[in-house]
Amino acid sequence: MSALIGSIRVVEPxxxxxxxxxxxEPTLLVTRFEYANLFHTVTDCYSAHVSSRVTDLPNRPHLVFVDGHCKTQLEETWAALFSSIKYAKNFSGSVCFRHAVLSPLGYETTIEGTE
Incomplete structure (x- = not known):
């Protein structure tokens, strides 16, 4: 996530x-950690949901995983909460978003502090 933020640049139109x-469409950009672990999937889902509410995205916004992980059995959880799920690793060429929201890492949310 730090590398992603560090690569952001202001460019000419x-x-x-x-x-x-x-x-x-407004889209959440999510980096999953421990993506096959139920607890961490819940914290990542929570973080994404809170990000969508705080930034006033529509209910069930679109989501892009930017982590490079593959699909797991826990993917059904994400599909139930968001309108669509895409993987940045499957994009080809340059992709631009009109409205993207970076979701904080699951480790950086209030729910993680209860562990």
């Missing part, structure tokens, strides 16, 4: 002319 794909 014409740079966006090179985007091969635009995602118009």
């Amino acid at each position: 014409q740079v966006f002319d090179d985007c091969e794909q635009w995602v118009e």
